[in-house]
Amino acid sequence: MIQITVLFCIMLIIFILLYYRLVQVDLTFPWFLSLIILGFVGINHDLVVKLASFFQIYNEPLVIVFLTFFILFGLVTVLLIGYTNLRLKQIQLVRKIAEMELMNQIFSKKNK
Amino acid sequence: MNKNEIDEEKVLIFIPSYNDNVSALKIVQEINNNLPEADILIIDDGSKNEIEINKLTPFYYYRLETNYGLGVCTHIAVDFMIAHNYSYLVRIDADGQHPVKEIRKIIDKLKLKNADCVVGSRQNHNDKKNDIVKNLVKKYYNLLSRLITQNKAPADVNSGFFGINLKSANIIKYQILERFPEPQIYILLCNLNMKLVEINVMQEDRMTNKTSLTIFHALRMFYRFNIFLLTELIRSSKK
Numbered sequence: 001m002i003q004i005t006v007l008f009c010i011m012l013i014i015f016i017l018l019y020y021r022l023v024q025v026d027l028t029f030p031w032f033l034s035l036i037i038l039g040f041v042g043i044n045h046d047l048v049v050k051l052a053s054f055f056q057i058y059n060e061p062l063v064i065v066f067l068t069f070f071i072l073f074g075l076v077t078v079l080l081i082g083y084t085n086l087r088l089k090q091i092q093l094v095r096k097i098a099e100m101e102l103m104n105q106i107f108s109k110k111n112k
Numbered sequence: 113m114n115k116n117e118i119d120e121e122k123v124l125i126f127i128p129s130y131n132d133n134v135s136a137l138k139i140v141q142e143i144n145n146n147l148p149e150a151d152i153l154i155i156d157d158g159s160k161n162e163i164e165i166n167k168l169t170p171f172y173y174y175r176l177e178t179n180y181g182l183g184v185c186t187h188i189a190v191d192f193m194i195a196h197n198y199s200y201l202v203r204i205d206a207d208g209q210h211p212v213k214e215i216r217k218i219i220d221k222l223k224l225k226n227a228d229c230v231v232g233s234r235q236n237h238n239d240k241k242n243d244i245v246k247n248l249v250k251k252y253y254n255l256l257s258r259l260i261t262q263n264k265a266p267a268d269v270n271s272g273f274f275g276i277n278l279k280s281a282n283i284i285k286y287q288i289l290e291r292f293p294e295p296q297i298y299i300l301l302c303n304l305n306m307k308l309v310e311i312n313v314m315q316e317d318r319m320t321n322k323t324s325l326t327i328f329h330a331l332r333m334f335y336r337f338n339i340f341l342l343t344e345l346i347r348s349s350k351k
Contacts, residue, residue, distance in 0.1 A: 088288065091184055098174050098188040099195060102153070105165075105172050106196065 003042035007035050030078045034071040041067060121199035123150040123219055126189035128182055129206035130157040135319035136206035137163070140171050143204075146212055153192055154206070155185040182272075183289030186297075190281045202275040208319030210273040214311065218275035221309045228280045228306035231266040231298060232273035232313040249334060256341055257295055260348070261302035266310045269295040273313060280306055292333050296340055303348055 014031055017023045041047055041064060051067075052060040125143055129136040133156065140152055152171035156162060158179035165173045174188060186203070193201045200222050204210045214232055221230040250270060257265035272294055276284070280301055289296060302308055 091180070091187070094176065094180065094184060095187050095191055098155075098176075099191050102172055102174055102188075102192050103195070 007039045030075050124193050124198040124201045125150050125152045126203045127154045127206050128185040131159045132206035133163050135208045142212040157185050181291035183293045186289050190284050193281050205272050209315050214313050222275050222277055225309055227309040228277055229301050229308045230275045231310050233266050233268035233310050234315040235312050236315055264302040265298055269298050
């Protein structure tokens with residue numbers, strides 16, 4: 001049951017991060033999903049064997065390693081998309097603030 | 113072109129500055145002597161020292177608290193241009209490399225030739241023979257830009273000395289401009305069949321400071337340019 005213990009510890013770490021508001025809850029959802037998938041695969045030996053034969057992997061535990069890599073890649077991609085969206089929103093805000101600030105300058109120059 | 117003609121249609125000169133505020137102020141003075149009718153907007157892209165302004169300052173000034181890059185600065189200038197009904201926007205660098213006296217020529221071309229964008233192509237920017245890699249990369253940029261725009265792109269796609277009219281500004285406003293957006297702007301405008309005119313300019317020596325372009329920046333710029341070209345190629349093939 002070591003794999004379940006490890007996954008439980010990761011979940012606990014994520015919960016602590018969420019509790020102290022160090023990470024945003026929506027951004028951790030992909031983590032949550034991937035931990036469930038890994039947990040399910042980790043305890044289900046038959047599924048590992050089936051996956052290994054499907055992907056023609058001779059050493060069955062390697063399936064979990066590949067799955068972990070795949071999930072990590074997915075997580076990084078999701079975070080990159082999230083970060084890009086946040087950056088675009090931030091730039092929109094910066095542009096709006098600049099517009100307002102420059103508008104103030106125009107008014108103060110007109111009223112000098 | 114006489115003064116009245118410029119008065120009819122408002123001109124905004126946009127100076128992005130990153131740690132070049134001292135030379136930017138000299139350029140403002142030069143512009144005020146050459147083109148007193150034009151309004152000036154300095155966008156400070158998070159320089160270490162900021163410019164003190166008051167009601168009498170002869171230019172508009174906005175300071176970004178951190179370095180966002182030229183894309184965001186250009187967006188702010190374009191937003192300002194559209195919001196306040198300027199007919200033309202001319203961008204000139206704060207380091208003094210672009211000749212101020214050529215601004216009038218750019219405005220002339222925008223008005224009299226009905227150009228949507230006028231680019232000041234630098235005739236002497238490949239003079240430093242020791243920068244072999246830099247010159248090769250620039251040639252690569254120019255060649256590919258010409259290929260993708262069917263020879264409509266300017267000879268110097270990295271030139272930051274350009275002028276646009278309101279029509280082009282309305283297109284640029286809705287783009288996502290990156291850190292060094294010049295090739296992106298020119299290629300987009302060319303591919304949208306906007307009228308792009310080139311004028312030849314001689315690049316002058318930098319007044320102060322060093323270039324903000326490091327090797328890492330240059331590599332990122334190279335990567336970004338290739339990705340942009342690839343996406344443009346796919347987009348144009350879909351049309």
